[in-house]
Amino acid sequence: MSAILECNSLTKKYASLTALNNINLSLERGRIIGLLGPNGSGKTTLIKLINGLLVPTSGTLKIAGNLPGTATKKVVSYLPEKTYLPDWMKVSETIDFFKDFYEDFDEKKAYEMLDRLHLDPQKRMKTLSKGTKEKVQLILVMSRKADLYCLDEPIGGVDPAARDYILNTIISNYNENATVLISTHLIADIENVLDEVVFIKEGSLMLHASVDDIRTKEGKSIDTLFREVFKC
Amino acid sequence: MQWELNSDRPVYVQLIEQIQAGIISGYYKPGDKLPSVRDLAAEATVNPNTMQKALSELERTGLIYTNRTSGRYITSDEVMIKKLKGQSAKDQIMEFLDKMKLLGFNSEEIIALIKEIMNNTE
Numbered sequence: 001m002s003a004i005l006e007c008n009s010l011t012k013k014y015a016s017l018t019a020l021n022n023i024n025l026s027l028e029r030g031r032i033i034g035l036l037g038p039n040g041s042g043k044t045t046l047i048k049l050i051n052g053l054l055v056p057t058s059g060t061l062k063i064a065g066n067l068p069g070t071a072t073k074k075v076v077s078y079l080p081e082k083t084y085l086p087d088w089m090k091v092s093e094t095i096d097f098f099k100d101f102y103e104d105f106d107e108k109k110a111y112e113m114l115d116r117l118h119l120d121p122q123k124r125m126k127t128l129s130k131g132t133k134e135k136v137q138l139i140l141v142m143s144r145k146a147d148l149y150c151l152d153e154p155i156g157g158v159d160p161a162a163r164d165y166i167l168n169t170i171i172s173n174y175n176e177n178a179t180v181l182i183s184t185h186l187i188a189d190i191e192n193v194l195d196e197v198v199f200i201k202e203g204s205l206m207l208h209a210s211v212d213d214i215r216t217k218e219g220k221s222i223d224t225l226f227r228e229v230f231k232c
Numbered sequence: 233m234q235w236e237l238n239s240d241r242p243v244y245v246q247l248i249e250q251i252q253a254g255i256i257s258g259y260y261k262p263g264d265k266l267p268s269v270r271d272l273a274a275e276a277t278v279n280p281n282t283m284q285k286a287l288s289e290l291e292r293t294g295l296i297y298t299n300r301t302s303g304r305y306i307t308s309d310e311v312m313i314k315k316l317k318g319q320s321a322k323d324q325i326m327e328f329l330d331k332m333k334l335l336g337f338n339s340e341e342i343i344a345l346i347k348e349i350m351n352n353t354e
Contacts, residue, residue, distance in 0.1 A: 032279050174280050193279045212242040221239035
């Protein structure tokens with residue numbers, strides 16, 4: 001099966017800073033992949049490039065064979081690190097908003113998830129705590145039937161119980177055509193659900209391997225390996 | 233089932249061990265139908281691909297079989313389960329013996345000690 005994401009010599013520079021340096025990366029469909037690296041290593045830059053919010057300085061990036069654009073936005077569901085939902089909207093209105101935007105949005109699924117997390121659809125966004133806002137945003141993003149989910153720090157702000165529910169949501173939404181790319185620092189919390197990990201360091205790709213291979217070869221967890229590789 | 237996974241060994245290996253333990257302990261009975269891959273994965277909070285890999289491996293060894301139309305089942309072959317139980321007991325004893333040897337006990341001492349402790353607890 002063809003790759004869902006293909007990067008060839010992908011480079012992104014901000015003035016004098018090279019955020020991503022000559023990345024060659026190919027991600028298969030049907031995987032849950034951790035995008036891991038220390039602060040400022042280029043994780044968010046990569047995710048923004050995938051979503052067409054940034055354009056490469058050189059090299060190419062293709063999603064299901066297409067350059068980022070209208071066609072790819074239909075198949076990529078993106079959770080940014082910051083929420084962009086208007087404060088004055090009710091939760092139910094954000095659902096309508098997503099329904100208008102995306103053909104693949106499943107309203108029923110969104111309401112089911114709200115219900116499971118005991119979130120009231122009639123509340124306004126501005127009355128919600130930071131973690132609750134993040135949950136709403138994640139529900140919206142996961143209620144799409146996309147081919148590639150890009151989750152930038154999806155579990156950072158939520159409590160451990162909700163974290164488990166969110167991981168379960170990711171697992172149970174899994175289908176063999178879709179890939180989930182998760183950027184996070186909370187490696188220990190998610191490593192049991194990952195198929196593969198991608199390590200980036202100072203804009204360069206350091207490692208792309210399967211979690212089980214790493215554990216077999218190194219005899220240690222991804223969390224431990226990360227701490228060793230990126231020791232300060 | 234209660235799943236306990238540590239993070240320094242491959243997940244699928246641990247899943248295999250835990251399902252085997254479930255069969256030995258009788259949590260899964262001979263001929264029982266297993267939940268779907270997706271449900272098992274959600275229960276253990278692991279990736280469905282990984283659960284699939286573990287189940288395929290168990291299938292290869294014959295402990296689990298697939299009925300093409302109705303899902304996966306635990307083997308009804310009680311001899312095989314008994315064998316697995318025997319193997320598991322042996323593994324536990326070997327591990328115990330290794331630890332006792334590290335503590336400096338020889339075989340006779342270990343046996344004497346086991347007898348003494350078992351007599352005292354009865």
